[in-house]
Amino acid sequence: MAVQAYILIQTEVGKAAAVATAIAALDGVAQAEDVTGPYDVIVRAEAKSVDELGKLVVARIQGVDGITRTLTCPVVHL
Numbered sequence: 001m002a003v004q005a006y007i008l009i010q011t012e013v014g015k016a017a018a019v020a021t022a023i024a025a026l027d028g029v030a031q032a033e034d035v036t037g038p039y040d041v042i043v044r045a046e047a048k049s050v051d052e053l054g055k056l057v058v059a060r061i062q063g064v065d066g067i068t069r070t071l072t073c074p075v076v077h078l
Contacts, residue, residue, distance in 0.1 A: 015066030
């Protein structure tokens, strides 16, 4: 079963739309939306394992220009 997560992202001022567009093009990203509130972009991502999810976040998503902070929230099925 795949691991899914929401990734909450804070960006530099004025960069939310560009960040959401860049992240939406990455493999493993199901959806990326710019939003209002304490976070600027919310991403839904999917990976084969927790390790793969970590690689997606750290190596690829956090490498997008304009991101200042991320918070990864794995989806659990209770």
